[in-house]
Amino acid sequence: MVFMFLFLVAMGGNLDAQSFIKTNTGIKTSINGLNYELEIFKPDLIRVNKRPADLKLKNSSLSVIRQADPKVYFEVLDQNDLLTLKTDSLKINLDKINGSISFFSNNGQLLxxxxxxxxxxxxDEGADRGYYNARQGFELLPSEVLYGLGQQQNGNLDQRHQTNLLVQGNTKVSIPFFQSTKGYGLFWDNYSPTVFKDTLNIVSFTSEVSSGIDYYFMKGNTTDAVVRQMRFLTGNAPMLPLWVYGYNQSKERYKTQFELLDVVKKYRQLKVPLDGIIQDWQYWGDDQHWNAMQFDSTTYPRPRSMVDSVHQLHAHLFVVAWPGFGPKTKQYKEFGQKNMLLNFDTWPPKAGAKIYDVYNPKARDLYWSYLNKGVFSLGVDAWWLDSSEPDHLNEKESDFDEKTFLGTYRSVRNAFPLEHISGIYDHQRKLSDKKRVVILTRSAFAGQQRYGANTWSGDITSNWPTLKRQIPAGLNFSLTGLPYWNTDIGGFFAGEFQKGGGAKNPAFQELYTRWLQFGTFMPMMRSHGTNIPREIYQFGHKGDRIFDILEKYIKLRYHLLPYIYATAWNVTSNGGSFMRPLQSDFKSDPRVAKISDSYLFGSSILVAPVTEKREITKDVYLPKGINWYDFWTGKQLPGGSVDKRAVPLDIMPIYIKAGSILPWGPDVQFATEKKWDDLEIRIYPGADGTFVLYEDQNDNYNYEKGAFSEILMDWDDHAGTLTIGVTKGNYPGMLKTRRFHLVIVDGSAKGTGVERSPKFNKTVIYTGKKIVVKLR
Structure with missing residues (x-):
């Protein structure tokens, strides 16, 4: 049989429907003129590839970094018209007559x-001659709910019953991946414009340029399990530095180094916490010098001194870079001479800027050489990679015929952000391991999480409907496997509020306050926008209502840092997520699958942002199966109920799961100001629970070599005891002794709200050895 297969291939023919070969990782066969290959990556993760006989198998992927695993045990059964591949987790049936594939769990459930x-x-008969327009459809149950597709601005958590052209845009991130409430995910590995269509319970992907049908089927019993599968396939997300989880301030734009420094100084004078300050565009001068990657000598006369001053104020600096270059830059000339520019219009309008060929590794080398010399070498901490989709002005069909290093621009269009971001991450990592790569960027593709990237939702408009849409947009983005996401707090375009006084306009103040409350529970908390400056002092003074509310939530963010950093470690080490739909933990509750106005932040916190103007009360559904605590009052509420929560402007509904253990960080002005040697530990009784307190050196990659510590805390609800386990791990500078103030949240003033508790149930001194504390 093997000889016959090789003979047919050599002769340019195909295996017939009755023939197949078993490979080390799956099976190969041919049906109806298409060569099929099924490859096993894990017992519950399978690659399916179908291609015309005249095309070779695509062995490489821009997103997928794993290979099929020959160590996985599987069986192949050839029975009548079915060819069946079985692993310990899946059964895959291949119909030898019509070529359709069905995926079953090992208990026989059709997935x-x-x-x-x-x-x-x-x-294709045009510029992509030799390739194909490819389509594959899948049958779904009417009851299935689908998540994913990247960041979509349609306002829905459920992505069923739509036709969606998946292409990158300013506020749209397109990733051809979905996961189902039935417990599986599907990644369509293609980078060209792709139509996702769901009609009459047939879901399909159709890609403009393809070397065949290429997709990955992954089983996962929960949304988190499917996300872990996607991370396994496309890469883990590295740890970001502790400081980036604090508060970050930006606007469009700071025009001099003195203006930028004054912002940091004012935050320090006001004693409002701040960790990041962001320098947006045109620090290089006029548009002809767009993205020159050097500071204009008039407005930024001493850039190194500026960076040093930011650091002396215990803050960190982001600097913007774009993929396009103005015609008077050195980059434009050198990239052009080396045929590394794509010939279509990009931002800014009428400036003649062109983007570089991000798909060319030598072009990425050259890009970094300029960025390092002009910016990173000054000591800059992080990147704001704008227009990474990229901006495409005066769009013409012929633009997509442009040849890149990997083929036509059309064929790799959606992978532009992935390739662009990879160049910055890889080069910075090669240069130094002492500073973690931090990338804030406007677009993304599958696998981008492995490059330290945090995607924001683009230049969105400042209004209530847009605010509401960001919640499902962020959740679906996270459900594709990319954990880091944020929005411009307040929305980017705020022009409609300028006439009413800008930051003093009561209508904008209400919107901005609600948005900042939501931003407190994003993976990155960052204020940004145009038309109206967003620094906290623009909204008033200490003692003014709006100022005080904004400060309250910024401080809440800093108290949450031990919880947030532990969540980040779960993201890195266990494929976890920050923003999670209620379905993640409560799939047995039929009411939660489509809820799009509340979500889980990490494992313990449910937040319900206020997204309606002048809202007085908000109905919040609390999933059944466990009791919940109102964060502000400590009142215990039953799961499966709706809490009609009063929402005065200073209150966003926040609930904590029974059984949760929350470490409460100290009052600080920046993330690393104080060590976590004096923590309040809030315990929410009603169920057993665990929490792992994670610490490392905060801003280097030594954790990859084992330089970190974990402290497991275990709450036994029946016994009323908290067990604090032995410290695992070690690193230079690690705390040897610390004080834990233990608080049982019970509806009194203990353990509620932003401020530390006035009373504790017990205080213990912890020296790294196991202790068991009886609390009731």
Whole structure:
């Protein structure tokens, strides 16, 4: 049989439907003129590739970094018209007559089935000659809810019943991946414009340029499990430095180094916490010198001194870089001479700027050489990589025929941000391991999490409907496997509020306050926008209502840092997520699958942002199966109920799961001001629970070599005891002794709200050895 297969391949023919070979990692066969290959990456993760006989198998992927695993045990059964591949987790049936594939769990439950006759392979006769327009359909149950597709601005958590052209845009991140409430995910590995369509319970992907149908099916019993599968396939997210989880201030734009420094100084004078300050565009001068990657000598006369001053104020500096260059820059000339520019219009309008070929590794080398020499070498801490989708002005179909290093621009269009961001991450990592790479960027593609990237939702408008849409947009983005996401707090375009006094306009103040409350529970808390400056002092003075509310939530963010950093470690070490739909933990509750106005932040906190103007009360559904605590009052509420929560302007509904253990950080002006040697530990009784307190050196990659510590805390609700385990791990500068103030939240003043508790149940001194504390 093997000889026959090799003979047919050599002769340019195909295996017939009755023939197959078993490989080390799966099976190969041929049906109806298409060569099939099923490859096993894990017992519950399978690659499916179908290609015309005249095309070779695509062995490499821009997103996928794993290979099929020959160590996985599997069986192949050939019975009548079915070819069956079985692992310990899945059974895959291949219909030898019509070529459709069905995926079953090992208990026989049908998870997903290809729609028979839904394959389309149409040869491209244009610039992508030799490739195909490819389509594959899948049959879904009417009851299935789908999540994913990246960051979509349609306002829905459920992505069913729509036609969506998946291309990158300013406020749209397109990733051809979805996961289902039935417990599986599907990644369509293609980078060209792709139509996702759901009609009459047939979901399909159709890609403009393809070397065949190439997708990955992954089983996962929960949304978190599917995300872990995607991370396994496309890479883990590295730890970001502790400081970046604090508060970050920006605007469009600081125009001199003195203006930028004054912002940091004012925050320090006001004693409002701040960790990051962001320098947006045109620090290089006029648009002809767009993205020159050097500071204009008039407005930024001493850039190194500026960076040093930011650091002396215990803050960190982001600097913007774009993928395009103005015609009077050195970069434009050198990239052009080396044929590394793509010839279509990009931002800014009418400036003649062109983007570089991010798909070319030598172009990425050259890009970094300029960025390092002109910016990073000054001591800059982080990147604001704008227009990474990228901006495409005066768009013409012929623009997509432009040749890149990997083929036409059309064929790799959606992977632009992935390739661009990879160049900065890889080069900075090679240069130094002492400073973690931090990248804030406007677009993303599958696998980008492995490059320290944090995507923001683009230049969105400052209004209530847009605010509301950001919640499901962020959740679906996270559900594709990318954990780091944020928005411009207040929305980017705020022009409609300027006439009413800008930051003093009561209407904008209300919107901004609600948005900042939401931002407190994003993976990154960052204020930014145009038209109206967003620094806290623009909204008033200490003692003024709006100022005090904004300060309250910024301080809340800093008290949460031990919890947030532990969540970040779970993201890195266990494929976890920050923003999680209620479905993640409560899939047995039929009411939660489509809830899009509240979500879980980490494992313990449920937040319900206020997204309606002048809202007085907000109905918040609390998933059944566990009791909940109102964060502000400590009142215990039953799961499966709706809390009609009063929401005065200073209150956003926040709930904590029974059984949660929350470490409460100290009052600080910046993230690393104080060590965590004097923590309040809030315990929410009603269920057993655990928490792992994670610490490392905060801003280097030594954690990858084992330089970190974990302290497991375990709450036994029946016994009323908290067990604090032996400290695991070690690193230079690690605390040897610390004080824990233990608080049982019970509806009194203990353990509620932002400020530390006035009373504790017990205080213990912890020296790294196991202790068991009886608390009731």
């Amino acid at each position: 997903l089935k290809e729609s028979p006759g839904s394959i389309r392979m149409k040869k």
